[in-house]
Amino acid sequence: MEVPMNSTQSGPHFPVQHQSLSLDIKGNKTDIVISKYEDTFLLIVAQIGCMGTILAAKKDESVFSDPTYNVSVLFGKRNEPLLQACARQLIEHISGSGSARSLVISLGLKDHSQGTLKDIIVAVIENRLW
Numbered sequence: 001m002e003v004p005m006n007s008t009q010s011g012p013h014f015p016v017q018h019q020s021l022s023l024d025i026k027g028n029k030t031d032i033v034i035s036k037y038e039d040t041f042l043l044i045v046a047q048i049g050c051m052g053t054i055l056a057a058k059k060d061e062s063v064f065s066d067p068t069y070n071v072s073v074l075f076g077k078r079n080e081p082l083l084q085a086c087a088r089q090l091i092e093h094i095s096g097s098g099s100a101r102s103l104v105i106s107l108g109l110k111d112h113s114q115g116t117l118k119d120i121i122v123a124v125i126e127n128r129l130w
Helices: 081-096 114-126
Strands: 017-025 028-036 040-046 053-060 068-075 102-108
Touching: 017 114, 028 114, 040 114, 053 081, 068 081, 081 102, 081 114
Parallel strands: 040 102
Antiparallel strands: 017 028, 028 040, 053 068, 053 102
16 A cells, blocks of 8 residues: 555535545555445545445344344446455454444445455555544
């Protein structure tokens, strides 16, 4: 992961708690916005200037078994297992931090490599709102 191009912005101008930042990941300018709603986190990651594949991730709990994590593609590329793995890692981290919120994530990426997705996960966790 490279050094951030812009500083993190978080402000009262938007009625929803949010954080936005720009990074250079593997030579691609990457914009990240994290918004915290009452029951959901919205994460938008864009390298192409617009939203991309949209995924929903949530933790399902049962009294009789360990929790499971459900990730589904709402819109976009359904044949990208690394995008689903990225969403799953983030929802596991959110749940492990004690939050019960679900996650909606949009990944508009030029580079879908494992290294890029790892750098995105690290950047989001470092700038988390949970």
